Amino acid sequence: MTTTVEQVVSALEQRYLPELASDWDAVGLVCGDPSASVQHVLFSVDPVLSVVDEALAVGADMIVTHHPLFLHGVHSVAPTTPRGRVVHTLISHGIALYCAHTNADHARPGVSDALAEACGLGATTAIDPAGEQVGTGRVGDLPEATTVRELGDRLASVLPATEHGIRIAGDLDAPVRRVAVCGGAGDSLLESLDPAVDVYVTGDLRHHRAQDYLLATGKALIDVPHWAAEWLWLPQAAASLDEDMGDGGAGTVTTSVSTIDTSPWSAHIGRTS
Numbered sequence: 001m002t003t004t005v006e007q008v009v010s011a012l013e014q015r016y017l018p019e020l021a022s023d024w025d026a027v028g029l030v031c032g033d034p035s036a037s038v039q040h041v042l043f044s045v046d047p048v049l050s051v052v053d054e055a056l057a058v059g060a061d062m063i064v065t066h067h068p069l070f071l072h073g074v075h076s077v078a079p080t081t082p083r084g085r086v087v088h089t090l091i092s093h094g095i096a097l098y099c100a101h102t103n104a105d106h107a108r109p110g111v112s113d114a115l116a117e118a119c120g121l122g123a124t125t126a127i128d129p130a131g132e133q134v135g136t137g138r139v140g141d142l143p144e145a146t147t148v149r150e151l152g153d154r155l156a157s158v159l160p161a162t163e164h165g166i167r168i169a170g171d172l173d174a175p176v177r178r179v180a181v182c183g184g185a186g187d188s189l190l191e192s193l194d195p196a197v198d199v200y201v202t203g204d205l206r207h208h209r210a211q212d213y214l215l216a217t218g219k220a221l222i223d224v225p226h227w228a229a230e231w232l233w234l235p236q237a238a239a240s241l242d243e244d245m246g247d248g249g250a251g252t253v254t255t256s257v258s259t260i261d262t263s264p265w266s267a268h269i270g271r272t273s
């Protein structure tokens, strides 16, 4: 039995409904013949050339990434540009590319659910609901109270290692029970947080927004690397596809998760303790 690109796309879009994506986003199939057969799907955060090379090395004929290859209009996919080179390499090797971005952020389980699980949260609700059971970010209570420091240590132990590292703002010894999380860049949600939230875990927090939040609330912030937080979603998404299209499902697809750190941050100089 052969599984096709179209069937894999259909399975992914049952989990990550395209209509859940933000208006500005560009999700879906980027390249690949829908009728082509798929045997192995590689999951990655970024659609960059090193990941395409990894797909070739592991024998993947489809890549699923979180970030889109193209978010704005383009006039050329010439291989003289980095993204054009990705397109050419994919097509010349018969590898399909599919992106699940904000639809995977807003779905349940989705990107922020993986980060919530890494924090040890059980039941959560969306910080910014977009309908029943879906929305942006997650908030919930830890089964047992901890501290900002201990939660940071826990995240450091479960997130993939990065040069960027984890940054903390606020009192390291402050008690933590209620935790809000948002995979990726989450400072747009600072104003939406429940006042009962003890700490907010997200990425790409900017100076002024973080400072204003600290001054207004006295609560803590944990800034995790954007790439690492979203990487947590990859095993979850791969397991879902295994369930849908692998041995336990209707197909014969196998999956793997990229091991390449595609974060733009490649060095860390200065104080580390």
Ligand SMILES: [Zn+2]
Residues within 6 Å of the ligand: 067, 184, 185, 226, 230
């Ligand atoms: Zn992201």
